[in-house]
Amino acid sequence: MQIQKSYQNENRGILYIVPTPIGNLEDITYRALRILTEADVVLAEDTRNTGKLLHHFELKKKMISYHEHNKVSRQAQIITMLQEGQKLALVSDAGMPGISDPGYEMIQAAIQQDIHIVVLPGANAAITALVGSGLPTDTFFFYGFLPRKAKDRELAFDDLAKLDTTFILYESPHRIEQTMQDLAERYGNRQAALVRELTKKYEEYIRGTLPEIVKWLSEHPIKGECCIVVEGREEQQGEIWWTDLTLKEHVEQIMDKEGCSSKAAIKQAAQDRQLPKRDVYSAFHLEE
Structure with missing residues (x-):
């Protein structure tokens, strides 16, 4: 067990987690600028990008790169600097460090060494997209980027299918069309929002x-990093609706209600009944 009193004994080393703008530079906070000014060193995901940000605000700071490919080798050096009493500011290229960006491992290592972690609130693409989507925000699930390997991707889609809460994905413009097609195939007519270029001149909510979004994308190729916000699975009330249905009828009802393919409906029925997918597949195709 560990108790951290963040603002007592500030003479010790502190690792500040500093969100940076996701597009519009006006989204930087006064506090973030103060911490960047006071920090002994800025730990930057890409020193070129952070250098542009610091230059814009007329800050001259020593920077050390800390990114996905050197986070392990840098860790001991950074911990030593903190133990020596230095104040370090960790930033990513945009948004909140540690959320689909480097940071988690460094924070974990610092906590294990009883080093104070002070997190500043600030810009975050997922929350911004969620609020602007118009979908329920009372409960939600943030997934981040989907896996690239086909098998891992399928497992991720299966897990997301079980959620009855709004969920949020990140996606690159190069894969957005395929990802939206995959989502439509599996989840049918669910409401969703595709959000791109947040806080920038060409910010857009679809x-x-x-x-409908898949059709729109086929006619309007897009650029820029994207957030996808998707309505959760409709929660069934009262008695389980498929109790008296055969496996085939269960699959057909899902296809009708969700507007999805038989492949997606078979997966869902298997999850509903906690049966192997092959059993549901066999039952569905037996009478064809």
Whole structure:
């Protein structure tokens, strides 16, 4: 067990987690600028990008790179600097460090060494997209980027299918069309929002059903990093609706209600009944 009193004994080393703007530089906070000014060193995901940010605000700071490919080798050096009493500011290229960006491992290592972690609030693409999507915000699930390997991707889609809460994904413009097609195939007519270029000049929200967004994308190629916000699975009330249905009828009902493919419906029925997918597949195709 560990108790951290963040603002007592500030003479010791502190690792500040500093969010940076996700597009519009006006989203930097006064406090973030103060911490960047006072920090002994800025730990930057990309020193070139952070250098531009610091130059814009007329800050001259020593920077050390800390990113996905050197986070392990840098860790001991950074811990030593903190133990010596230095104040370090960890930033990513945009948004909150540690959220689909480097930071988690460094924070964990610092906590294990009883080093204070002070997190500043600030810009975050996922929360911004969620609020602007118009979808329920009372409960939600943030996933981040989907895996690239086909098998891992399928497992991720299966897990997301079980959620009855809004969920949020990140995606690159190069994969957005395929990802939206995959979502539409699996989850049918759920409401969703595709959000791109947040806080920038070309900020755009595309709201509608998943198939509607897929159709729109086929006619409007896009650029820029994207957030995808998707409505959760409709929660079934009272008695389980499929109790008296055969496996085939269960699959057909899902296809009808969700507007999805038989492949996606078979997966869902297997999850509903906690049966092997092959058993549901066999039952569905037996009468064809």
